[in-house]
Amino acid sequence: MAELPLVSPVNSHNEWDPLEEVVVGRLDGATIPSKHPVVACNIPPWGARLQGLAAGFGYPRTMIEPAQQELDGFVALLQSLGVTVRRPDPVDHRQQFRTPDWSSRGFSSSCPRDGMLVIGDEIIETPMAWPCRYFETHPYRSILKDYFRRGARWTAAPKPQLTHELFDGDFRIPEAGEPMRYILTEFEPVFDAADFVRAGRDLFVTRSNVTNRTGIEWLRRHLGPGYRIHEIESRCRTPMHIDTTFVPLAPGKVLVNPEYIDVDRLPEVLNSWEVLIAPEPNPIGDRLLKVTSMCGKWLSMNILMIDEKRVIAERHHTDMLRALENWGFEPIPCDLLHYAPFAGSFHCATLDVRRRGTLESYFD
Numbered sequence: 001m002a003e004l005p006l007v008s009p010v011n012s013h014n015e016w017d018p019l020e021e022v023v024v025g026r027l028d029g030a031t032i033p034s035k036h037p038v039v040a041c042n043i044p045p046w047g048a049r050l051q052g053l054a055a056g057f058g059y060p061r062t063m064i065e066p067a068q069q070e071l072d073g074f075v076a077l078l079q080s081l082g083v084t085v086r087r088p089d090p091v092d093h094r095q096q097f098r099t100p101d102w103s104s105r106g107f108s109s110s111c112p113r114d115g116m117l118v119i120g121d122e123i124i125e126t127p128m129a130w131p132c133r134y135f136e137t138h139p140y141r142s143i144l145k146d147y148f149r150r151g152a153r154w155t156a157a158p159k160p161q162l163t164h165e166l167f168d169g170d171f172r173i174p175e176a177g178e179p180m181r182y183i184l185t186e187f188e189p190v191f192d193a194a195d196f197v198r199a200g201r202d203l204f205v206t207r208s209n210v211t212n213r214t215g216i217e218w219l220r221r222h223l224g225p226g227y228r229i230h231e232i233e234s235r236c237r238t239p240m241h242i243d244t245t246f247v248p249l250a251p252g253k254v255l256v257n258p259e260y261i262d263v264d265r266l267p268e269v270l271n272s273w274e275v276l277i278a279p280e281p282n283p284i285g286d287r288l289l290k291v292t293s294m295c296g297k298w299l300s301m302n303i304l305m306i307d308e309k310r311v312i313a314e315r316h317h318t319d320m321l322r323a324l325e326n327w328g329f330e331p332i333p334c335d336l337l338h339y340a341p342f343a344g345s346f347h348c349a350t351l352d353v354r355r356r357g358t359l360e361s362y363f364d
Contacts, residue, residue: 006151008121010353014198016250017357018307021084023112023143024075025349027068028090030059030108030342034132038167041183042209042240043294056105058094059341063292066338074312074346077334081306086353088112088139097135101163104131109139110342112351113243116140117193119203119223120359122153127160129190129210134162147353157218160188173237182239184212191215194241194348196229199248201361202269203229206246208239230267236260236296243347244298249276249329250308251362257298269363276327279319284337293340302345304352306332312346 009021033039035055078085093106107130115137117124123144125137137144148154160166165187174181184190191211196219197204203223205216220229232246236259239245247255255276256263263275281300284290293299300317303324313321315333324331336345 008147008151008153010118010121010123010147010152011357012118012198012352012355013120013200013357013359014355014362015248015352016305016308017355019081019083019305019352019355021086021352021354022078023086023088023116023140023351023353024071024078025108025110025112025342026088026090026139027059027064027071027108027110027342029092029094029106030064030110031093031105031132032057032059033107033130034104036104036131037171038129038183038209039132041171041173042238056094059108062288063338063341067336067342070335070338071349074334074336074349077312077332081310081332083306084354086143089142091139093132099134099161101161102131104134107132107136108342109136110339111194111344111348112140113344113348114192114194114241116351117196117219118351118353119198119227121151122155123147123353124193124219124222125154125156126193127157127188127190127215128192129160129162129166129184129212131162134159155222157191157215157222158189160190162190163187166190176237182207182212183209186212186214189215189218191219192241194243197242197246197248199362200359201227202363203227204232204242204246204248204267205229206232206234206239206242208234208241210240228269230269232267233262233265234260235262241348244296244301247301247303247347249305249311253327255301255303257301259298272364276323279323282317282319284316286337289338289340294343295340295345299340299345302347304346304350314345 032054088109171183195211245257245260281297300320303313310330312332321331
């Protein structure tokens with residue numbers, strides 16, 4: 001009797017098809033990133049100062065406990081919506097590791113979005129530029145092996161050396177009006193998955209301080225002629241991750257950050273799409289949160305689509321909730337404000353591995 005063909009449990013082509021299964025990050029063992037110029041240049045100034053002083057130490061309980069409480073609520077919400085939730089294995093990221101060229105401690109398992117990119121039935125482990133994230137996909141290996149045995153494709157991009165040749169030793173953050181520059185050279189391909197968003201056969205990317213042109217070209221060649229990759233220009237002086245800059249919400253609708261995006265310079269392929277301008281984020285009064293956040297104020301855009309209508313968004317950002325409703329969406333308020341010191345919110349904290357849909361082209 002012939003064996004039945006495997007049906008991959010991984011199937012996700014865009015940011016909005018009905019969500020069926022998701023990986024959600026974990027805070028166990030979270031460690032303040034080891035000191036490195038590529039880390040310091042990517043986080044807000046106060047956060048960078050604190051990170052430099054506390055690098056390699058575990059996060060204090062005063063930061064973990066409120067974030068954990070909110071994360072538990074987020075997981076419960078996803079499950080109540082009928083979404084299967086998978087979690088990485090607990091790991092102590094304070095363990096030191098080394099390559100032939102350098103040593104570091106780890107960071108955390110808080111953001112599966114950064115280290116893995118799902119394209120259809122394939123999960124791609126990405127070559128991240130922060131040394132402290134070198135082995136960050138290891139806590140997910142139990143999940144990855146399970147998906148592979150059940151029929152998913154599992155790929156790892158070339159492991160980067162992350163030696164001094166990759167980083168511009170004279171780098172300084174460009175001032176407003178100065179030409180854009182990045183800390184990364186083109187020594188080898190590096191990219192974070194969170195610098196890409198998917199819209200069927202079209203992907204959009206921002207070049208950043210963790211994603212270089214060589215990394216974008218590696219992915220373009222790997223995916224082949226069945227996909228197109230479009231670069232989104234960002235005016236952010238410290239770019240890192242597209243999901244607070246340019247967020248596809250549904251076929252024909254994209255949310256953009258008015259501070260970082262010049263809508264007149266968007267790729268022509270978007271001419272037929274409705275461009276929705278994100279409202280100014282609501283101010284955050286918690287002083288500790290403001291100085292420990294690893295993210296900018298536009299984390300209000302870091303939302304998670306459950307389907308083409310329903311969207312999980314931060315309860316604190318009432319102006320964003322109201323805007324989503326006015327645009328015809330059904331926002332589901334949830335708390336995850338205290339996740340910011342761990343580098344993200346709803347989109348960063350998740351990896352949507354299965355959405356009910358097929359590969360399509362949404363552009364002329």
